Amino acid sequence: xxxxxxxHHSSATAADLSxxxxxxxxxxxxLVQILRDLQALHGWLPRDSLSQVAAALGLTLAHVExxxxxxxxxxxxPVGAYRVLFSDSVTDRMLGSEALMADLCRRLxxxxxxxxxxxxxxxDRTSCTGLCxxxxxxxxxxxxxxxxxxxxxxxxxxxxxxxxxxxxxxxAEWFEVQDNIRRADVLLGEPAAPGAALAAALARxxxxxxxxxxRSNLRGRGGAGFATGLKWELCRNAPGHEHVVVCNADEGExxxxxxxxxxxxxxxxxxxxxxxxxxxxxxxxGLVYLRGxxxxxxxxxxxxxxxxxxxxxxxxxxxxxxxxxxxxxxxVGAGAYVCGEESSLIESLExxxxxxxxxxxxxxxxxxxxxxxIVNNVETFCAAARIALQGGDWWAGIGTPKSTGTKIHSVSGxxxxxxxxxxxxxxxxxxxxxxxGALDTQAVQVGGPSGVCLSAFEFGRRIAFEDVPTAGAxxxxxxxxxxxxxxxxxxxxxxxxxxxxxxxxxxxxxxxxRRMDKLAAGHGSRHDIDVLFELDKLMHTATHCGLGATAxxxxxxxxxxxxxxxxxxxxxLYFEPGFDLDAELSIARxxxxxxxxxxxxxxxx
Amino acid sequence: xxxxxxxxxxxxxxxxxxxFNPGETILQAATRAGRYIPHLCWHPDFAAHGSCRVCxxxxxxxxxxxxxxxxxxxxxxxxxxxxxxxxxKTLLQMLFVEGNHFCPSCEKSGHCLLQATAYQMxxxxxxxxxxxxxxxxxxxxxxxxxxxxxxxxxxLCVKASRDVDGKNVFAIGxxxxxxxxxxxxxxxxxxxxxxxxxxxxADICPVGVILPKRRGFVIPxxxxxxDARPVSEQIEGDRS
Numbered sequence: 001x002x003x004x005x006x007x008h009h010s011s012a013t014a015a016d017l018s019x020x021x022x023x024x025x026x027x028x029x030x031l032v033q034i035l036r037d038l039q040a041l042h043g044w045l046p047r048d049s050l051s052q053v054a055a056a057l058g059l060t061l062a063h064v065e066x067x068x069x070x071x072x073x074x075x076x077x078p079v080g081a082y083r084v085l086f087s088d089s090v091t092d093r094m095l096g097s098e099a100l101m102a103d104l105c106r107r108l109x110x111x112x113x114x115x116x117x118x119x120x121x122x123x124d125r126t127s128c129t130g131l132c133x134x135x136x137x138x139x140x141x142x143x144x145x146x147x148x149x150x151x152x153x154x155x156x157x158x159x160x161x162x163x164x165x166x167x168x169x170x171x172a173e174w175f176e177v178q179d180n181i182r183r184a185d186v187l188l189g190e191p192a193a194p195g196a197a198l199a200a201a202l203a204r205x206x207x208x209x210x211x212x213x214x215r216s217n218l219r220g221r222g223g224a225g226f227a228t229g230l231k232w233e234l235c236r237n238a239p240g241h242e243h244v245v246v247c248n249a250d251e252g253e254x255x256x257x258x259x260x261x262x263x264x265x266x267x268x269x270x271x272x273x274x275x276x277x278x279x280x281x282x283x284x285x286g287l288v289y290l291r292g293x294x295x296x297x298x299x300x301x302x303x304x305x306x307x308x309x310x311x312x313x314x315x316x317x318x319x320x321x322x323x324x325x326x327x328x329x330x331x332v333g334a335g336a337y338v339c340g341e342e343s344s345l346i347e348s349l350e351x352x353x354x355x356x357x358x359x360x361x362x363x364x365x366x367x368x369x370x371x372x373x374i375v376n377n378v379e380t381f382c383a384a385a386r387i388a389l390q391g392g393d394w395w396a397g398i399g400t401p402k403s404t405g406t407k408i409h410s411v412s413g414x415x416x417x418x419x420x421x422x423x424x425x426x427x428x429x430x431x432x433x434x435x436x437g438a439l440d441t442q443a444v445q446v447g448g449p450s451g452v453c454l455s456a457f458e459f460g461r462r463i464a465f466e467d468v469p470t471a472g473a474x475x476x477x478x479x480x481x482x483x484x485x486x487x488x489x490x491x492x493x494x495x496x497x498x499x500x501x502x503x504x505x506x507x508x509x510x511x512x513x514r515r516m517d518k519l520a521a522g523h524g525s526r527h528d529i530d531v532l533f534e535l536d537k538l539m540h541t542a543t544h545c546g547l548g549a550t551a552x553x554x555x556x557x558x559x560x561x562x563x564x565x566x567x568x569x570x571x572x573l574y575f576e577p578g579f580d581l582d583a584e585l586s587i588a589r590x591x592x593x594x595x596x597x598x599x600x601x602x603x604x605x
Numbered sequence: 606x607x608x609x610x611x612x613x614x615x616x617x618x619x620x621x622x623x624x625f626n627p628g629e630t631i632l633q634a635a636t637r638a639g640r641y642i643p644h645l646c647w648h649p650d651f652a653a654h655g656s657c658r659v660c661x662x663x664x665x666x667x668x669x670x671x672x673x674x675x676x677x678x679x680x681x682x683x684x685x686x687x688x689x690x691x692x693x694k695t696l697l698q699m700l701f702v703e704g705n706h707f708c709p710s711c712e713k714s715g716h717c718l719l720q721a722t723a724y725q726m727x728x729x730x731x732x733x734x735x736x737x738x739x740x741x742x743x744x745x746x747x748x749x750x751x752x753x754x755x756x757x758x759x760x761l762c763v764k765a766s767r768d769v770d771g772k773n774v775f776a777i778g779x780x781x782x783x784x785x786x787x788x789x790x791x792x793x794x795x796x797x798x799x800x801x802x803x804x805x806x807a808d809i810c811p812v813g814v815i816l817p818k819r820r821g822f823v824i825p826x827x828x829x830x831x832d833a834r835p836v837s838e839q840i841e842g843d844r845s
Binding site for chain 2: 062534
């Protein structure tokens with residue numbers, strides 16, 4: 001094992017470790033939380049510590065090692081005392097993140113992904129951190145975020161790291177995260193008084209409240225659009241001595257940041273929606289799965305939970321109703337896009353590798369620890385709280401008949417006013433572009449990389465489940481952008497985030513990246529585009545979960561709609577090998593001592 | 606085992622009626638009836654895993670893995686179609702290029718489900734460029750060799766060691782294309798586990814990762830399981 005270096009790398013003492021394990025009640029299902037806490041002590045996860053954790057929890061070392069190796073934020077090798085992760089969303093890149101990262105690396109004398117000799121700092125990229133409206137952004141030590149990076153900030157940041165100034169002492173304005181609410185409707189507008197929706201639900205009764213949710217035709221806001229009332233009804237009717245409410249706050253789809261704002265501004269509404277759901281399905285336990293990138297929201301959220309306990313909106317006998325006991329705990333993720341898929345999320349909550357489960361059984365029958373469980377998006381719970389207060393008919397009167405209510409869009413990219421825009425369903429794409437100040441727009445990626453890429457002739461289409469469905473991302477690209485490069489960035493994202501469980505996603509995403517990089521390097525041919533089509537077709541039908549199935553969406557759309565962006569990268573219209581023929585001859589040249597023109601193959605077109 | 610044959614408890618597989626017992630998956634029902642659906646990670650003695658996707662079929666027009674989709678009365682299941690077999694071939698090619706599979710020098714050649722299924726699907730070459738990953742072998746154990754180059758991540762050894770042998774010798778580590786098999790010991794080597802040649806985990810591997818030492822070519826090439834008959838004609842091996 002490499003000797004740990006640097007001030008943050010002194011091994012945790014046995015006392016530290018046992019205190020940490022004790023805080024989690026020696027519960028093997030808390031493994032991901034335990035590893036997060038352990039890493040906060042060590043900076044990384046040394047193998048001997050994993051062994052101690054395994055022994056204390058009654059798990060095998062290989063199991064613990066397997067969990068530690070699954071999540072992108074866990075380090076099983078030494079990392080710097082300062083761990084700097086640049087958000088690598090396409091919008092961060094458009095705002096210059098690559099050059100800023102190169103500059104920081106140069107100033108600190110480190111290469112991306114490599115630990116310097118002094119063990120002081122590691123610099124690398126991470127998937128979108130959900131700050132696209134105020135990027136470029138970075139994540140420090142898997143805890144704080146720095147927004148609105150520029151050359152000045154990067155220079156100062158390098159100085160602070162060199163001087164080993166603790167992160168909490170850095171300029172406070174660097175950590176400022178703005179809400180940027182540009183257009184508010186029923187969800188982002190005037191908040192309801194905490195407890196009002198719950199009181200209405202209790203007065204109406206659980207059955208009647210469920211009827212209101214069903215009458216509202218509310219559909220899940222996480223992307224799949226399953227009917228919320230039906231999901232809750234299935235769970236309510238599923239046999240089990242305990243039922244569980246889970247809030248999916250693993251907002252990992254690049255370009256999406258509306259849940260961050262809802263959790264910042266409307267945490268009461270989120271928790272209230274969860275409590276209404278608990279009343280309906282008969283749950284005593286609620287869990288929020290907060291993505292690791294939003295660690296900075298943990299303390300404010302815990303404070304809201306405590307205030308709600310203090311005012312009897314959580315805990316035993318809520319609002320004085322005997323037998324209505326419900327409380328909420330927050331589980332912090334550790335960097336895994338796939339955990340946005342509900343069954344992976346449940347695996348992760350149980351302290352395991354976040355790979356999607358075989359379904360059926362569905363979570364509503366057997367979810368968290370085998371209990372009937374509902375998993376809903378942050379925005380869905382906000383909407384449910386509103387519906388509990390104002391009724392299903394009121395909600396159904398907003399939007400379109402098939403897509404009721406409003407939808408919050410996280411707008412980023414080439415526009416004057418990035419931020420949150422809430423509109424009733426049925427709103428035209430073009431209307432959103434006008435409102436956010438987008439000029440000379442070439443394309444919009446709606447719903448993130450797993451969504452759909454629309455070109456200018458489609459801007460008359462409308463946001464709705466029956467037209468353009470979305471989980472909330474709205475990334476704008478003007479005519480200066482190379483849509484091939486956008487798609488290549490998304491391809492790298494999916495390969496980076498594939499959980500590795502099923503063949504088509506694990507190998508397919510890696511093959512797509514190789515093809516796209518080959519095209520980018522100028523070695524592509526029509527054959528490579530044909531192979532991309534073939535991979536897209538296979539992955540759409542053969543993957544284990546929906547995330548793998550959508551991994552080729554950006555390719556499919558951009559090849560179809562922006563073909564010239566691809567063709568300009570083609571070297572020949574027929575076949576080009578994946579290797580460089582001339583480079584292959586270099587050994588022969590060295591052996592024969594030749595380097596004349598006759599010893600080279602024609603390589604450039 | 607009685608196979609009810611009335612309409613209530615049968616579905617259609619490639620146009621032929623197939624009876625099923627309540628609770629069975631499509632692959633279980635097909636196997637019991639002697640019908641071949643290509644598969645790698647599924648084994649009749651263990652819970653379905655669903656990772657290789659080679660058993661992907663169309664159920665009422667929708668894609669699904671035959672090992673995980675439950676049989677139901679009246680389902681229309683398509684399996685042996687040109688489109689699905691082409692997908693299977695691509696999946697097999699993906700598994701071949703992902704690892705290091707040199708069949709001519711592999712002791713498992715002729716007994717290997719991956720190789721036999723590739724022959725069955727008419728795979729004639731890798732199609733994609735090979736990844737050539739660097740995966741050192743573990744030869745530490747006195748009786749068993751672990752050659753990770755051939756692992757297809759079916760997790761059968763993980764399940765057999767955990768559920769049958771009660772030893773938990775294996776687990777899965779990493780993520781994405783770097784997902785790999787882990788050995789459970791402080792050293793990470795097989796010699797430091799309780800693994801024995803008599804374990805169920807020692808003979809469950811469908812490919813050539815877990816091999817007994819000093820048995821090389823005891824059965825000559827040409828006389829091995831899949832040398833005699835193709836995998837599609839050896840369903841009985843899967844009928845427990």
